[in-house]
Amino acid sequence: MRSDESQRAAAQNKAAQRQGGHAEQALRHRAKLDKLSETLDQRKDQLASQPGTYHTNGSGESCYYALLSGTGGSGIDDIIDNNNITGPVTLSITSPFFESTRCGTWTKVG
Numbered sequence: 001m002r003s004d005e006s007q008r009a010a011a012q013n014k015a016a017q018r019q020g021g022h023a024e025q026a027l028r029h030r031a032k033l034d035k036l037s038e039t040l041d042q043r044k045d046q047l048a049s050q051p052g053t054y055h056t057n058g059s060g061e062s063c064y065y066a067l068l069s070g071t072g073g074s075g076i077d078d079i080i081d082n083n084n085i086t087g088p089v090t091l092s093i094t095s096p097f098f099e100s101t102r103c104g105t106w107t108k109v110g
Contacts, residue, residue, distance in 0.1 A: 053110035055090045056103050062086055063103035067095045 056063070066082035080095060090109065100106070 050108070051094055051096060052108050053090060053092050054106040055109045056088065056106045058085070058087045058089070059102050059104040061102040063089070063100065065091065065098070065100040065103060067093060068097035068099065069095060070097055 063085050064082070065085070067080040068078045069080055070078045078097070085103075091106075
């Protein structure tokens, strides 16, 4: 009997370890997905911009935006204009290269 109980306990132990490993792996994957999602949101603002007038109600946090002369590969030299704001703002975007973070949704109004 003792042998059966020991084997059963060992099997339950292994199963619990596998489940714990899966949970840790799932958390690691979730963290990677969250980071990728954040990066995609930032790039979406940069790549989807068409010149025009845009408005955002803000996100309640400090919003950073930058109008760029290119895709941002040259760093600070590509910045035409940039700013940190809080709350609603309407902005004339004259360049197709634009990036923003923590600004909420930009809506084309003109």
